[in-house]
Amino acid sequence: MIYRPVPARLPVPAGLGRLLVLITVFVCAACGLVYELELVALASYLIGDSVTQASVVLSVMVFAMGVGSLLAKRLRRRAALGFAAVEAVLALVGGQSAMALYACFAWYGRAWPALVVFSLVIGVLIGAEVPLLMTLIQRVRRQDAGGAVADLFAADYVGALVGGLAFPFLLLPMLGQLTGALVTGAINAVAGGALVLWVFRGDLSTRARRVVTAANVLVLALLALCSVLTGPFERAARHAVYGADIRVAVRTELQELVLTGGGTAGRPLSLFLNGRLRAVGESSRYHEALVRPAMAGPHRRVLVLGGGDGMALREVLRHPDVTGVTVVDPDTAVVRLARSHPGLRRLNRDSYEDARVTVVHSDPFAWLRRISAGQEPYDVVIGDLPGPEGPGGAKLYSQEFYGLTARWLAEGGRAAVHAGSASGSPHDFWTVDATLRSVGLTTEPYRAGAAGEEWGFVLAARDPDGAGLPEVSGAGARGVARPDGAGEPPSTLMHPRYGE
Incomplete structure (x- = not known):
């Protein structure tokens, strides 16, 4: 039997009612996309490997949206009440998803199960929105199905655009991940509840209106309480x-x-x-292993990419014959803390106060691209970067980035880069080695560890004479034997694992 929506008794003109439904679609779509991006961003930060996390979240949510659309067919006869229930649950689950994911990581050490569960639940609820809203907009004013779908999806897609832009440029910088998700949930609850309790209140019995009102007040109260507790929770x-x-x-x-x-x-x-872990006590095995092998040669001019904490800079400045060091780091807050906090200043030995140091606040990739042609090349380049498995670092481990690095490396000069873990992430580690080789550099992979942590590095050099690099030793570092097939140059311009 085909269900045909009955025209609703509206407290506003039909044209205004239709506009309010489309505005609600717009707001709900923006909130839904923020939930998705929030899960991707937090999972990438907690687990690493942003490509995998984005793939898991988006694929699971799209599948769950299809399931939600099918389940919503059962709610169409009471579309207003069903939509109110879906939005209340979605606001609560989506708003608290970031906090719950962070809690699972902090207290249980595993965020993957929570990531999949929240992706499924949020996807089902988002998928249920569209059929219910389609029913509601048809109850406002009957129109052909094609026109109604076009209007609905236009509002949905524009809302997704606004949500996608608001997340990185507004919510994250101003509110942070946890509070941003909670505020998004509150907006979601207000939009869904207002539409049902005002425009479609005639579809609800007195008892149903009270239940919807109480449910939305409870959701908003819980989200507000969580917002107040974000500081103690973190x-x-x-x-x-x-x-x-x-x-x-x-x-x-x-x-x-x-x-x-x-x-x-x-x-x-x-x-x-x-x-x-990057440093323990007055000595830092990580930074010693990263810097010292590269400094075993000419090192008059040194370039440090990243390293805003000043620890790699400290190791560079141990060499009195260094005449100049340029530090390129986009994170002004970390550099400012490294200059001012007594504990960090003690760790980096006030390295930023050295007259030989020049600090540039810029993205390393962009900075390398705009160096003037007359710039003198560097004897040593240190890549103290987050790691190939970290979020946002894909371009800093690409063939293009290493090509720019090699361009500004003097003949016989050396570069050392952090390459993840040789045993924990062997694919990442050997891809970094292969990408460095693909731009014409000779490489020597090695690793070091301390306090249960292991780090992998690759030492690379412009080696026009073909003399090769000596075996790495000292500073707790030991070489890593290259397995069969490792070190082969990638066949694409940018390795697909790290491509953007």
């Missing part, structure tokens, strides 16, 4: 991950920096970037 989650003696915790637009220890408990001062 502190508790960080303590669960890093321990109770956190000295500094700063999340910038690019990364999270956490400094722990150094107090009366006797735990050494430790530096974490994006959850990964």
Whole structure:
């Protein structure tokens, strides 16, 4: 039996009612896309490998949207009440998804199951919106199905555009991931509840109106409570991950920096970037292993790409014959903290106060592209970058980036880059080695570790004489044997794993 919507008794003219439905479609689409992007961004930060996380979230959600559309067929006879219920649940689940995902990572060490569950639930709820809204817009004013679908999807797609742009340019910079998701949930609840309780209140019994009102008030109250508790929640989650003696915790637009220890408990001062250990105590095995092999040769002029914490710079400045160091890091907040915080200044030994240091706040890729032709090449280039598995770092491990690096490397000069983990992420590690080789550099892969962490590095050089690089040793570093087939140049201009 075919269901045909009965015209609704509206408190407003039909034209205004139709406009309000389309505005609600616009708002709900924007909120839905923010939920998707929030899950992708947080999963990439917590788990790494942004390509995989985006693929999982988007594919699972699109599948779940299809399931939700089918399930919504059962709700069309009571479309207004069904839509109110869907929006209330979606606002609550989507708004709290970021906080729940972060909690699973902090207290259970696993975010993957929560990521899949939230992607499924949010996808089902988003998928149920369109059939219900289609029914509601037809109840306002009957029109041909093609015209109604065109209007509905036009509002939906424009809303998705606004949500996609608002997430990186408005919500993240101003509110952060957790509060941004909660505010989005509140907007979602208000939009859905207002449409049903005002425009379609004639479809609801007195009891149903009270239930919808109470449900939306409860959802908004829970989201407001979570918003108030985001500060204590983040502190508790960080303590669960890093321990109770956190000295500094700063999340910038690019990364999270956490400094722990150094107090009366006797735990050494430790530096974490994006959850990964980078320095322990006065010595830093990571930065020693990254910098020292590259400095075993001419090193008058040195370029440090990334490294805003000043630790790689400290290792470079151990060499008195260095005449100039240029540090290119886009994160002004981390550099400012490294210059001012006593704990970080002690770790980097006030390296930024050295007169030989020049700091440039710019994206390393963009900066390398715009260096003037008369620029003197560098003897050493240090890539103290987040790692190939980290979010937002794909272009910094591409063939184009390494080609630009090689262009400004002096004859016989050396470059050292962080390449992930040789044992934990062998594909990533050997792809970095292969990409460096593809731009004409001779490479020597190696690794080092401390406090249960392992880091992989690749030392590369412009080697016109074919002398090759000596085996890496010292600073806790040891060479890594290249397996059969590793080091083959990638067949594409930019390796697909890291392409953008």
